[in-house]
Amino acid sequence: MDDVISATSLLTIPSMEADIRTTPKGFLCVLCNVNIPNQPSLEQHLKGRKHETLSNVRSTRKSQEERSVFVSGLKPDVSNSDVAEYFQRFGSITDVIMDKNKGVYAIVQFDEVAGVNAALSHDEHQLKGLKLRVKPREKKEFKLIPKKKNYFQNLQEVCERLKPELCQLTSVNAQMQYMVERFQLGENEKKSRSLVIQLLQEVFVEFFPDSQIIPFGSSVNTFGIHSCDLDLFLDLENTKVFQAHAKANMEQAGEGVSDDGRSEDSILSDIDLSTASPAELLDLVAVILKRCVPSVDKVNVVSTARLPVVKFQHKELHLQGDITLNNRLAVRNTRFLQLCSGAEERLRPLVYTLRLWAKQKQLAGNPSGAGPLLNNYALTLLVLYYLQNCEPPVLPTVNQLKDMACEEEECVIENWDCTFPTQAIAVPPSKNTQELCSLLAGFFSFYAQFEFATNVISLRTGRSDPLTNVQKAAADDDMQQDCSAKPPQGGPRIGPMNILDPFELSHNVAGNLNERTARSFQKECQEAEKYCRSLQYQVKSNKGKSWGLVRLLTPQGEGPQARMDLLTVSILLRSEGLPEDLQNQQHVAKDAFSVLWFQRVCAVVEGIFQNVLKCHLVSAPEVLEEGQDVDLSSSLDDSGLSVESPVNPGPNVGGKRPLSSGSDDSVSPHGKKPRLTKRGRSVLSPWLWEQRHSVWAGRRKVRRELIKDSEAKAEGSCVELETQVTTHITEKEPQLKEALQFKLQPQLVVATESTSTLLKFQPIQDSEGVFQDFFHFLEVFLPKMVDTMLVKRADNS
Numbered sequence: 001m002d003d004v005i006s007a008t009s010l011l012t013i014p015s016m017e018a019d020i021r022t023t024p025k026g027f028l029c030v031l032c033n034v035n036i037p038n039q040p041s042l043e044q045h046l047k048g049r050k051h052e053t054l055s056n057v058r059s060t061r062k063s064q065e066e067r068s069v070f071v072s073g074l075k076p077d078v079s080n081s082d083v084a085e086y087f088q089r090f091g092s093i094t095d096v097i098m099d100k101n102k103g104v105y106a107i108v109q110f111d112e113v114a115g116v117n118a119a120l121s122h123d124e125h126q127l128k129g130l131k132l133r134v135k136p137r138e139k140k141e142f143k144l145i146p147k148k149k150n151y152f153q154n155l156q157e158v159c160e161r162l163k164p165e166l167c168q169l170t171s172v173n174a175q176m177q178y179m180v181e182r183f184q185l186g187e188n189e190k191k192s193r194s195l196v197i198q199l200l201q202e203v204f205v206e207f208f209p210d211s212q213i214i215p216f217g218s219s220v221n222t223f224g225i226h227s228c229d230l231d232l233f234l235d236l237e238n239t240k241v242f243q244a245h246a247k248a249n250m251e252q253a254g255e256g257v258s259d260d261g262r263s264e265d266s267i268l269s270d271i272d273l274s275t276a277s278p279a280e281l282l283d284l285v286a287v288i289l290k291r292c293v294p295s296v297d298k299v300n301v302v303s304t305a306r307l308p309v310v311k312f313q314h315k316e317l318h319l320q321g322d323i324t325l326n327n328r329l330a331v332r333n334t335r336f337l338q339l340c341s342g343a344e345e346r347l348r349p350l351v352y353t354l355r356l357w358a359k360q361k362q363l364a365g366n367p368s369g370a371g372p373l374l375n376n377y378a379l380t381l382l383v384l385y386y387l388q389n390c391e392p393p394v395l396p397t398v399n400q401l402k403d404m405a406c407e408e409e410e411c412v413i414e415n416w417d418c419t420f421p422t423q424a425i426a427v428p429p430s431k432n433t434q435e436l437c438s439l440l441a442g443f444f445s446f447y448a449q450f451e452f453a454t455n456v457i458s459l460r461t462g463r464s465d466p467l468t469n470v471q472k473a474a475a476d477d478d479m480q481q482d483c484s485a486k487p488p489q490g491g492p493r494i495g496p497m498n499i500l501d502p503f504e505l506s507h508n509v510a511g512n513l514n515e516r517t518a519r520s521f522q523k524e525c526q527e528a529e530k531y532c533r534s535l536q537y538q539v540k541s542n543k544g545k546s547w548g549l550v551r552l553l554t555p556q557g558e559g560p561q562a563r564m565d566l567l568t569v570s571i572l573l574r575s576e577g578l579p580e581d582l583q584n585q586q587h588v589a590k591d592a593f594s595v596l597w598f599q600r601v602c603a604v605v606e607g608i609f610q611n612v613l614k615c616h617l618v619s620a621p622e623v624l625e626e627g628q629d630v631d632l633s634s635s636l637d638d639s640g641l642s643v644e645s646p647v648n649p650g651p652n653v654g655g656k657r658p659l660s661s662g663s664d665d666s667v668s669p670h671g672k673k674p675r676l677t678k679r680g681r682s683v684l685s686p687w688l689w690e691q692r693h694s695v696w697a698g699r700r701k702v703r704r705e706l707i708k709d710s711e712a713k714a715e716g717s718c719v720e721l722e723t724q725v726t727t728h729i730t731e732k733e734p735q736l737k738e739a740l741q742f743k744l745q746p747q748l749v750v751a752t753e754s755t756s757t758l759l760k761f762q763p764i765q766d767s768e769g770v771f772q773d774f775f776h777f778l779e780v781f782l783p784k785m786v787d788t789m790l791v792k793r794a795d796n797s
């Protein structure tokens, strides 16, 4: 139980006692609803802005309450000024607040408490023939309304409650089955979703005769969870036919009469569906939703999405809905997912577990729909592809499914073949007998080694094709566009992870991913793979410790391995951005050229930290014995060769001679050239840098001031200007209380498709917690600055 704060501690914080309670973990400020760990923090809190603002708001409210009366018995035709005019006789009035909707009561606020007393002591109040009742205003306790929890906080709470439940079960298989039970949509939820669909159907058919609302996505694909959105497709095809008929009939019969009179007064007399743009139609849908569907609000057209959509919310059900217009393929791929889970009962537990794992590791579930993470559809396809590749396969390929379909089940949408059987019974059972826990571990092993950067995943064939083949096929397709049956869409958008949609073969469903997410996905698979080999995964703990799925579902960043691998900036080798002298050397062997470029980048990076960002070099790279490890994680998802660590630290290795001062880029310590080694072998240690100023903060403003009227220069495009900006900040802004120290280790990655330098960072001393900000700045700044410096350096030499 919370106690009121003790008398001794109150000596230092007079008059605050009412808001402060002691708790087992320190204090609680009930006004601000925050926990405070100790006495010094409590004193800080009480002097802080939040507490001060809330205290002021509270006393203003209190004083307003004391100076107001509550008036009832009004009618909607009584105006604000009528009320003010009447009550003025009791004292001067500062405000009259009327209830806008019903017009039956008002709060009248006087200048002084005397006005309240005078009004209350008056016997009978009459205004415009109405008898008014006047009461003292109710005194409400002032309470801070907590902000709505965001999705991630909610999820964490659910997971906290889930942990002990999972620990009690007897096997990982049971834990995975439990995930389905715990998260799947209940019968009532399904029913209320159907009612919303029915309601929308009834409204839309009034405006668009013969139209149909078809649900798709997680509400119906068997993988939905309690809070999932309601994806709907408004099919206007039949309405178009209806309108065309009506038009033809009208033209025949003169005018004004349609075949059944349905279109005369409907929206269809204002809009021609055959020529209207998608944007016009979506606007119309939004208007109907806003005006005609009860309980719907927050209607919003998002026309920038890949498929434009109208978003809405159902107030009572707290349901987020999306309506799209041209989404027959999504309806079909939803049927495909339904078929797969009908054919293979191990699929749902696997997908539910992996969806939560991916959310917890921040690999999937873009908060606002768009973003660089996997979406649930793409993640589910990764599961299906893995199951197609188990030995023996757990699921057939999409081409095999097509062969299992009968003639009536043939289906082509937008020229893409979407044929598969309607009934799961048509799919023969799998010969694979693996248990759920082993399939889950298998998923992690499969993707821990998968070469994402150079392969395209195809669920149609159940194989991955080299990127180069897919690109070539797309180019050939483009050339033969005129005679091809497929839509002229070109190839898929290639990215760090490439998963072809099983039907729309020109679409990479993971095209939105950035390199960081792809790398992080693989890294998490590698960590999970390791964990799945441990006893902790396989055997229930009798001592009540976490075991099985529990550790797999720990949020990202809380695991035992700190996630330093994500603090990486990558610099890509692009032949068009190279200085002339390097361009002239491109004829040499690829590996040798890559090393040359890498050395140059390292030298330039050192120059940027030392001269442009004015960091202090604490220790320079050292030669390590073969096999000796460095602190930073050295395993990468590179599919090719790698050179780790800065090269060419100068002859005095371990001393302070900077890389950039070396006159010959191609020579490393002891005159040796750095060698390309197979993954994971480090030959040199990282740099250790120190920075005493927040040189990343407020740069844009300083740059603007320094440039003044001269020609505007983009960030990172001018070495002198960036150096001046740093100098300005270091001279004008206060120092950090304690210097920030960080390690930096460059690594060359030569893969078949691309060559890059990865700059891996690790904060060593960051007592003020500023490293994340610095890193975010470097993510954008470094690639641009390296480009600029590479060219400049070549010009100077």
Ligand code: ATP
Residues within 6 Å of the ligand: 216, 217, 218, 219, 221, 224, 225, 228, 229, 231, 330, 331, 333, 334, 375, 376, 377, 378, 501, 507, 508, 509, 510
């Ligand atoms: P949830 O809403 O729980 O995240 P979901 O499966 O409904 O899962 P949405 O992003 O709402 O995912 O997408 C709805 C449906 O649209 C998917 O189930 C899928 O059928 C289709 N879809 C989503 N993204 C893609 C995509 N990139 N390519 C093709 N179809 C997609």
Ligand code: MG
Residues within 6 Å of the ligand: 217, 218, 219, 228, 229, 230, 231
């Ligand atoms: Mg959805």
